[in-house]
Amino acid sequence: MAKHVLIVGGGIAGLASAWELARNGLRVSLLERQQSGQESSWAGAGILSALLPWDYGRPVNRLIQTSLAQFPMWIAALRQVARTDPEYRPTGMLVLPPFDAQAADRWLNDRALGLDSLPAAVAARVPAAATGLWLSHVAQVRNPRILRALREACESAGVVIHEMSQVTGLKTAGERVSGVMTDERLWQADDYLLTAGAWSAQLLGSLSPNLPVRPVRGQMLLYQTAPGTLPCIVYRDGGYLVPRADGLILAGSTIEDVGFDKAITDVAEQEIRQFTTDILPVLAGLEPVRHWSGLRPGTPENIPIIARHPGLTNLYLNTGHFRYGVTMAPASATLIADLILARSPSIDPSPYSWPD
Numbered sequence: 465m466a467k468h469v470l471i472v473g474g475g476i477a478g479l480a481s482a483w484e485l486a487r488n489g490l491r492v493s494l495l496e497r498q499q500s501g502q503e504s505s506w507a508g509a510g511i512l513s514a515l516l517p518w519d520y521g522r523p524v525n526r527l528i529q530t531s532l533a534q535f536p537m538w539i540a541a542l543r544q545v546a547r548t549d550p551e552y553r554p555t556g557m558l559v560l561p562p563f564d565a566q567a568a569d570r571w572l573n574d575r576a577l578g579l580d581s582l583p584a585a586v587a588a589r590v591p592a593a594a595t596g597l598w599l600s601h602v603a604q605v606r607n608p609r610i611l612r613a614l615r616e617a618c619e620s621a622g623v624v625i626h627e628m629s630q631v632t633g634l635k636t637a638g639e640r641v642s643g644v645m646t647d648e649r650l651w652q653a654d655d656y657l658l659t660a661g662a663w664s665a666q667l668l669g670s671l672s673p674n675l676p677v678r679p680v681r682g683q684m685l686l687y688q689t690a691p692g693t694l695p696c697i698v699y700r701d702g703g704y705l706v707p708r709a710d711g712l713i714l715a716g717s718t719i720e721d722v723g724f725d726k727a728i729t730d731v732a733e734q735e736i737r738q739f740t741t742d743i744l745p746v747l748a749g750l751e752p753v754r755h756w757s758g759l760r761p762g763t764p765e766n767i768p769i770i771a772r773h774p775g776l777t778n779l780y781l782n783t784g785h786f787r788y789g790v791t792m793a794p795a796s797a798t799l800i801a802d803l804i805l806a807r808s809p810s811i812d813p814s815p816y817s818w819p820d
């Protein structure tokens with residue numbers, strides 16, 4: 465009988481891990497306290513890149529580069545089994561000043577990424593485009609759709625998803641987890657994987673008092689424009705615009721240390737609106753159609769924890785991806801599956817190990 469893995473949390477980390485484990489022959493169940501894919505993974509922009517990759521250290525860039533190399537095949541496999549199109553599109557990203565041009569040059573050279581010339585459509589639409597750095601290789605996905613596609617892929621691979629099932633605690637026996645509790649019952653499996661995003665440390669409680677995962681709020685506005693109004697992602701000084709194929713433009717985002725408060729604020733709306741019209745003056749006066757927030761699973765230096773618990777031999781974690789959980793999803797799912805399946809790891813797991 466195949467090993468049974470019970471996953472807690474149905475965001476992109478949980479769904480991607482579940483699909484990977486089920487595709488490799490394991491029996492997988494997933495518990496989600498609400499509907500799957502409604503938290504940080506839904507709220508994000510879907511940019512498949514670090515915003516300024518040269519600002520990050522090797523652990524972040526290694527995981528991201530591994531993920532980006534996997535993405536085309538991962539999406540192709542997803543498209544074979546899911547009905548929903550995740551809208552994976554290599555739109556490119558324009559980075560406007562200020563940024564460290566020398567560090568950017570070094571980073572591009574190290575990866576043999578040449579500088580393509582700026583497409584005419586970008587130059588025509590973004591007034592400041594000529595001052596920027598054009599990264600043609602950057603792609604995006606549409607968050608609600610990739611989550612739906614992953615859920616469909618999980619179901620087609622036999623993952624059993626239990627929604628409206630909030631885990632209230634873990635039971636242990638010696639050096640093992642013996643079950644997880646919801647209000648209704650105790651759920652048991654061979655191995656347990658926590659992918660509860662910003663809530664991971666709260667859920668583990670005293671089982672892992674030093675887990676450095678905390679909620680970091682990000683607010684986003686959505687505009688409806690004509691398709692083609694903005695042809696690419698634009699980033700400037702912490703803010704970005706991300707165009708979807710149907711003309712929707714996401715504008716974000718804030719970085720706020722406010723605990724588990726998901727409120728949206730007028731101050732953030734004004735800031736993001738100002739940013740949007742600075743970058744794309746044609747949007748001046750256009751009212752956003754939606755304003756939301758999400759809680760990122762924040763970690764020091766944006767380094768996730770993808771590891772087995774140091775004291776509980778059948779407990780694993782895949783969380784803390786902070787600003788890049790969508791970008792890092794395929795490589796993180798592969799790595800946690802490597803550890804659970806006792807395969808030789810695809811990348812060095814040590815930077816992502818569980819803190820003592």
Ligand SMILES: Cc1cc2nc3c(=O)[nH]c(=O)nc-3n(C[C@H](O)[C@H](O)[C@H](O)COP(=O)(O)OP(=O)(O)OC[C@H]3O[C@@H](n4cnc5c(N)ncnc54)[C@H](O)[C@@H]3O)c2cc1C
Nearest residue numbers: 473475476477497505508509511631661682758789790791
């Ligand atoms: C505004 C914003 C913009 C972003 N932009 C990008 C971007 O452009 N590119 C990128 O790569 N990343 C981006 N991110 C970051 C990315 O979205 C996150 O890193 C990623 O979604 C984290 O995924 P997750 O599955 O760990 O967490 P989540 O999506 O939050 O999923 C955790 C799940 O666990 C469930 N859960 C929690 N507690 C329990 C419990 N006790 N029992 C059962 N279930 C539980 C929750 O309900 C939730 O569904 C952005 C995030 C935000 C907020």
